[in-house]
Amino acid sequence: MRFFSAVLAFLICAAIANADERIKLNVRISQAPEGVAAHFEIARDVTNLRLEYRSEFAEGTWAITTPGLTYKNGEVSSATPFHTFDVVVTARNDFVSGPFYPCVIKIGDSGRIVYASYFAGLQSAYDTTISFETPSSTTAIGLPRGGSSFRVERTAAPSDQAAGIYVYLGPASAAKETPLATYIADPAVQPWIQQQLENLASPSLAFYRRNIGISLRRKPLIMTTFSSGRKGAFQADVTEGPNVVFRIFGDQWREKTDRATADIRHTARHEYAHFWNSYAVRSSDNEGGRWLHEGGAEYWARLAEADLDRNERHSSNVESALNKCAANLVALPLSRTTAAASYPCGETIQWFADLGQRRSGKDYFSLWRELLKRADANGGNYSVAMFRELAERNTPTVRDTISLIVDRDGTDRWYELPAILAKLRVKLEAAPPEPAAFRDAVVMHVIEGNCGNGFWIEDGWLKLETEENCGPLSGKPQVDSMNGHNLFTDPKGAFDAVEAACKSNGDVTFSRAGVERTWTVKCDRPLHKPPPTFAYKLKP
Known part of the structure; x- marks a missing residue:
């Protein structure tokens, strides 16, 4: 059955390839002093190039160095036809609030981690091949079939999965090869953290392989970076490969504590699980x-x-x-x-x-x-x-x-x-309900009616997950108060104030200490009571 399926898949892919009339796009990526440089070559003249992956995180990091072209919202355009252009992308190692992949991350002084999706043309219009320049002592690690280039496969997967792969571009000497995985760590990463990630890999991968019954097709690439920026934060992302980047922020991680160790271990096992439930399938x-x-x-x-x-x-x-x-x-x-x-x-x-x-x-x-x-x-x-x-x-x-x-x-x-x-x-x-439940209830109630579908809890403030171009709360505001009551120190006061406003079709104003701007919307629906606080009393 597997042989028949493979043959059928080959015939289907061959038919698609023969009928593929998309424009050829070649992208060559090389290291640059503060990030990477990318040279785009299009098989014919165009006046705009739409990229497959668009994220707010890319805005401000891309600089078109070819005169007469502009980049905005994932699209390169010009008043006159063009078929080549160059881009310099600045690496960012700061904390990302929300489910976004950084475009380029520094790892050590001269290493780069590149998320290839940002450089792929729109699948329906472009047949993209991405290659990485690897001069002497430099290597590219993590590509689907090894080597230093790959063709972005046409897929029916969601657009943010296209070419969704982290690739390491940098000194070959930074890679630590083991039979289980390839490890690359920023020298600034605390040794105890890297030791935890490596020591957990073998038993965790064996546990998942044993219980799921599937072996990984390729050896994982596990990368770790460190930035002294945001206080005590820790993020991780898994892409095709399977490749994973653990990003450590803040000097608090220099000290090994029970809480820090537990956070590292749980996050590592969560990301290793994605090798199966997100990338094996x-x-x-x-x-x-x-x-x-x-x-x-x-x-x-x-x-x-x-x-x-x-x-x-x-x-x-x-x-x-x-x-x-x-x-x-x-x-x-x-x-x-x-x-x-x-x-x-x-x-x-x-x-x-x-x-x-x-x-x-x-x-x-x-x-x-x-x-x-x-x-x-x-x-x-x-x-x-x-x-x-x-x-x-x-x-x-x-x-x-x-x-x-x-x-x-x-x-x-x-x-x-x-x-x-x-x-x-x-x-x-x-x-x-616990006090925090009043905060969560009042925020969700108001943003639900204003193009919002959630929020991220940060260090003393919230980032509202709202849609673009959709009323007063557009642009993912960062807030800490509602109608004059702090959502962290006085959540019940905020709830009561907004409840009163909603009863009279009144105004609800979001604000943040130290920020002059405010965001005001109308509330015309009764405010729901918060959910209860549950206590699990019996282990089945």
Whole structure:
């Protein structure tokens, strides 16, 4: 069957290639003093070139060095036809607020990590080949088939997955090759952090391989960078390869503490899980279904911790995830939100699925083994619909719990959850809301009616996840107060003030200390009460 599928896929690809009338685009990337330089060659004259991947993070880092051309919102354009141009991209090692991939990252003094998607032409119009210049003692590592160049494959995957691969460009001597993985670390990274990442790789990858039943096709590339910027932050991104970048921010990481160690270990296992659930196969619902692969990686990491570290915090972990999920969603269904809610809500849904599997006499990973088997027969893609069919088929109660989070709205639904979970022999108590729940409820209520679908909690302020060109809250405002009440020190006061405004179709004003600008919108809907605070009392 596999041989037949491979032959069929070859014939289909050959037919597509013969009919491919897209414009040839060659992009040559080389090192530059503060980032990389890219030379674009187009097979014919054009007046604009639309790039496949567009992100706010690229704005301000790209500089067109060819006279007469401009770059904006992922498009290079000119009043007169052109077929070549040059770009210099400045590396950025600062913290990224939101689900965006940095375009170019410095690693050490002369190494660069390049996210190739930014340089690919729009798939429907351009047949792109990206190559990396590797003069003496310089190498490119992480490309799909090795070497120093690759052709961007035409795919039906979401646009932000096209050519989605981190590539290392820099001194060959920086790479540490092992049978398991290739490691490249910025010399500024604290040795204890790098040791944790490397020591975790072997048992974690073995745990996932054993439970999922799939071996990785290629050796992972694991890179680590350090910046003394943002206080105590830690980010990580996985791309095709599988390649991963761990980005460490702040001098607080120089000291090895129990909390720092736990954060590093959990994040590493989460990212290593993505080698399977995002890149051995991928979720076809990358945006609306982000909760599936992100929540899956969270829960897989929790199970790895329980098995490999003898961690007995499983009950408190799922309790924490459930409370964060309720706080992020408040009255919204998960199907209408993205961003921060994806992680805790996705982890909670995986817990529900685990409960159902055990009630049916099966292990949790058997669900994922079957899901990935279906993905293999579906062009390497799985979906939310596939997952829900498998998770819900034997236990109607699991269907009810997943639907409560994904499909239903309103805050009253949260008070139904203890009775539903009791059918799975789980004792869950609902207590009055925590203070932070009032902040989450009031922010979500107001931005929901103003093109918003979530927010990111930063160090004493929030970044609203709002759409562009959509009213007063456009542009992802950074705020810390509503109607004069600080959302961190006086969340109940903010809730009460906005509740009063909403009853009279009044104004709600967002602000941030030290920032002159404010953002004001009308509120004409009653404010929902916050969800309860859950306590998980019984481990099934």
